[in-house]
Structure formats: C-alpha cells, structure tokens
Amino acid sequence: MTVSDRPARIGMFGGTFDPVHLGHLRSGVELCEALSLDRLHMIPAPQPPLRDRPNVSAEQRLALLEAGIGDTPGLVADGRELRRDGPSYSLLTLEELRDDYGGDARLIMALGQDAFLKLADWHQPARLFELAHIVVMARPGYAPERSEALAELLGGREVNSVAELMTTPQGRVLAVTLPSPMRISATGIRQRLVKGESVRYLLPEAVERDIAAQRLYALPDSGDTA
Numbered sequence: 550m551t552v553s554d555r556p557a558r559i560g561m562f563g564g565t566f567d568p569v570h571l572g573h574l575r576s577g578v579e580l581c582e583a584l585s586l587d588r589l590h591m592i593p594a595p596q597p598p599l600r601d602r603p604n605v606s607a608e609q610r611l612a613l614l615e616a617g618i619g620d621t622p623g624l625v626a627d628g629r630e631l632r633r634d635g636p637s638y639s640l641l642t643l644e645e646l647r648d649d650y651g652g653d654a655r656l657i658m659a660l661g662q663d664a665f666l667k668l669a670d671w672h673q674p675a676r677l678f679e680l681a682h683i684v685v686m687a688r689p690g691y692a693p694e695r696s697e698a699l700a701e702l703l704g705g706r707e708v709n710s711v712a713e714l715m716t717t718p719q720g721r722v723l724a725v726t727l728p729s730p731m732r733i734s735a736t737g738i739r740q741r742l743v744k745g746e747s748v749r750y751l752l753p754e755a756v757e758r759d760i761a762a763q764r765l766y767a768l769p770d771s772g773d774t775a
C-alpha cells in the first residue's frame with residue numbers, strides 16, 4: 550500500500566513560540582518522522598500568557614517561526630489563529646483543520662509534557678478528543694506524572710503504538726519519547742537576550758539574526774547616557 554492509499558496524517562503543534570527555538574523545531578521534525586505525518590501545522594497563539602514581553606507582537610512571533618522553519622519539509626508556519634477574532638481556543642483550530650482535511654484524516658494535536666499536564670484546565674478539554682488524537686512529547690525536566698483531573702479526562706484513551714493510534718481518525722492518546730530531547734525553553738532564551746547573553750545554537754541562525762536585527766526581547770533603550 551502506498552502512502553497515498555492511506556488517510557492523511559496531519560499534525561497541529563500550537564504554542565506561544567516566543568520565540569521559536571530548536572526544542573520546538575527538532576521535536577516537530579522528529580514527530581513527523583515518528584508518526585509519518587504528511588504535514589505538521591505549527592500555530593502561534595495570538596495571546597501568550599501575561600509576561601514581560603515589552604516589544605514582540607504575535608505577527609513578529611509568526612515571522613520568526615517562518616524564518617525558523619525555512620524550507621524544512623513537512624513543517625508549516627500557520628498564522629490562522631492570528632486571523633481569527635475572539636479567544637484562540639485549540640478546539641476551534643482543530644475544528645478548522647478537521648473541516649480542511651475531512652473526517653477520515655488522522656488529526657494529531659502534539660503537546661510537550663509541560664503543556665499536557667495542564668490539559669484538564671483547557672476550554673472543553675473532553676471535546677478535543679472528538680476532533681483529534683493527542684500525542685504527548687517527553688520534555689526534559691518534566692515528569693510523566695498527572696493530576697486526578699487529567700487521569701479522569703484520559704479515561705481509557707491511551708494506546709501504546711503509532712499503529713494503534715492510526716486505526717481511528719481521533720480520540721486516542723499516545724506518549725512518545727523522541728530521539729533528541731532538548732532542555733531548551735523560550736523563557737530561558739528571553740532571559741539570555743535581556744541580559745545580552747549568547748543564544749547561539751538554541752535557535753536557528755535565521756531566527757537569531759532577525760531577533761538581533763530588530764532588537765527583539767532586548768530591554769528598551771533607556772536613553773540614559775550615564
């Protein structure tokens with residue numbers, strides 16, 4: 550059976566990407582390989598949680614994501630949440646992707662372990678399973694423990710292999726450990742940039758270049774000459 554004979558396998562990987570880094574991008578590439586995805590939509594959320602972000606807009610985060618992805622096969626920088634009014638619930642994004650790809654496509658929402666631990670607090674979390682599978686990626690520094698609410702939400706949905714996951718279009722959960730886990734966080738990168746420290750090899754060169762050229766994440770110039 551050739552690849553075109555089987556239902557499409559489409560991934561959604563959302564985040565603040567503030568900024569995108571190699572932990573995101575390498576995970577994206579390895580996830581595509583591990584699950585034989587046809588495409589992975591990387592989708593920045595317009596409203597990151599409140600934090601000290603003096604000068605970086607959602608459009609700039611999307612532009613950095615585009616620069617970071619470059620011509621990487623399979624990865625797509627998808628700005629759909631920036632073009633939508635109202636709250637940026639993943640549920641709405643999955644609904645759109647389900648409409649785009651049809652009922653037979655295998656739709657996979659990918660999450661790092663830290664984001665997965667908070668899943669029970671999301672908007673209508675049980676409904677996510679009516680639209681997609683969830684694949685959880687191990688992330689260094691985050692243990693695979695879970696709250697009672699999360700365990701209840703997962704119910705009997707967990708499977709142990711990609712093959713099992715792909716037998717249905719949605720509704721199951723798979724935990725994966727990808728080959729190259731990276732202890733990189735956007736928080737750490739922002740902290741380094743504010744202090745003027747090197748971020749080389751934590752994010753793609755094109756992203757580092759654009760951040761430097763636009764002086765993103767740096768403290769605003771106080772104008773003091775003293």
Ligand code: ATP
Nearest residue numbers: 563564565566572660661664688731733734735736
């Ligand atoms: P911040 O430090 O600002 O919270 P972050 O580095 O965690 O940012 P996000 O944009 O918040 O990045 O994360 C988007 C998604 O990517 C989440 O599902 C998160 O778990 C996952 N992710 C982020 N960094 C990694 C990493 N190094 N390895 C695997 N998954 C990651």
